[in-house]
Amino acid sequence: xxxxxxxxxxxxxxxxxxxxxxxxxxxxxxxxxxxxxxxxxxxxxxxxxxxxxxxxxxxxxxxxxxxxxxxxxxxxxxxxxxxxxxxxxxxxxxxxxxxxxxxxxxxxxxxxxxxxxxxxxxxxxxxxxxxxxxxxxxxxxxxxxxxxxxxxxxxxxxxxxxxxxxxxxxxxxxxxxxxxxxxxxxxxxxxxxxxxxxxxx
Numbered sequence: 001x002x003x004x005x006x007x008x009x010x011x012x013x014x015x016x017x018x019x020x021x022x023x024x025x026x027x028x029x030x031x032x033x034x035x036x037x038x039x040x041x042x043x044x045x046x047x048x049x050x051x052x053x054x055x056x057x058x059x060x061x062x063x064x065x066x067x068x069x070x071x072x073x074x075x076x077x078x079x080x081x082x083x084x085x086x087x088x089x090x091x092x093x094x095x096x097x098x099x100x101x102x103x104x105x106x107x108x109x110x111x112x113x114x115x116x117x118x119x120x121x122x123x124x125x126x127x128x129x130x131x132x133x134x135x136x137x138x139x140x141x142x143x144x145x146x147x148x149x150x151x152x153x154x155x156x157x158x159x160x161x162x163x164x165x166x167x168x169x170x171x172x173x174x175x176x177x178x179x180x181x182x183x184x185x186x187x188x189x190x191x192x193x194x195x196x197x198x199x200x201x
Contacts, residue, residue: 001057007073008066008094016087017073018066019044020095021057028060029126030104031199032092032119034112037134038068039078048109048131051188055195056107062099066091068115081111081138085118092123105129105199110158110182114138120145129198131191132182134158135166142170148198149173150191152180 003021010016033056035049036042043049044065053063068084069076076083092104104125108116113130114137120128121144128147133140136158151163153176160176167174175194180187 005073006094008091010086010090012086014069014075015073016066016069016091017044017071018064018091018095021053021063021065023057023060023062025060027062027099027102029056029062029199030092030096030099030102031056031061031063032088032104032106032116032125033063033065034084034088034106034108034115034119035065035068035071036110036112038071038084038111042111043067043071046109047188048184048191049112051184051192052107052109052129052131052195055192055199056105058196059199061105061199062095062102064091064095081115081118084115085122088115088119089123092119107131107195108133110134111138114140117141117143117147120147127199129195131195132158132184133163133166136162140166143172147172148175150175150177150194150198152176152182152184152187153178154180155182157182
C-alpha cells in the first residue's frame with residue numbers, strides 16, 4: 001500500500017491537508033472519509049476514522065482522509081459545516097482527477113457524517129455511510145443517494161432513539177452495534193467488519 005499527504009488548494013484560497021492511501025490491488029473505488037468535530041479534537045487520525053479507512057482499503061478503495069479547516073496542516077477556521085463541505089469537494093476534485101471513471105463512496109463520523117450528507121448533494125457518489133451521525137446537533141436532511149447509518153446502542157452523545165427516528169422518517173438503513181458508545185470503545189473490530197460489508201454491497 002502507498003500513502004502520501006497532500007496539500008490541496010481550495011478554489012477560494014488556502015489549502016486542505018489530506019492523507020491518501022492507495023491499495024496495491026486494482027482500484028475498486030474511492031472513499032472520502034470525514035472526521036468528527038474539529039473543535040472537539042476531531043482529526044484525520046481519529047480512531048473511528050482510521051477504522052473506516054481500513055474498511056475501505058479492505059475493499060480495494062483508495063482511502064482519502066482530509067483534515068477540516070483549522071486542523072493539522074489545513075488552514076482556515078471552523079465554518080459550521082459549510083466551509084468543511086467545500087473542503088471535501090476540493091479534495092474529491094483533486095484526487096478524483098487521477099482516477100477518472102472510479103466511483104466515490106462517502107463515509108463520515110459524527111460531525112463528519114453531517115458534512116458528508118451535504119457533500120452527497122453536490123458530488124456524484126454511489127453510497128453514503130454515516131457513523132454515529134449527530135442528528136440531534138445538526139440539521140440532517142434526507143440523503144439523495146443510497147445511505148446507511150451505523151450507530152452505537154449506548155451512544156451517550158446522540159441517543160439511539162433520535163437516530164432511529166431520523167432513519168425511519170427518511171427510509172435510511174440503520175445498523176446498530178450492541179453495547180457500543182459514541183466512540184465505539186472496544187467495538188472497533190465490529191465496526192470495521194460491518195463497514196467493510198457495507199462498502200461491498
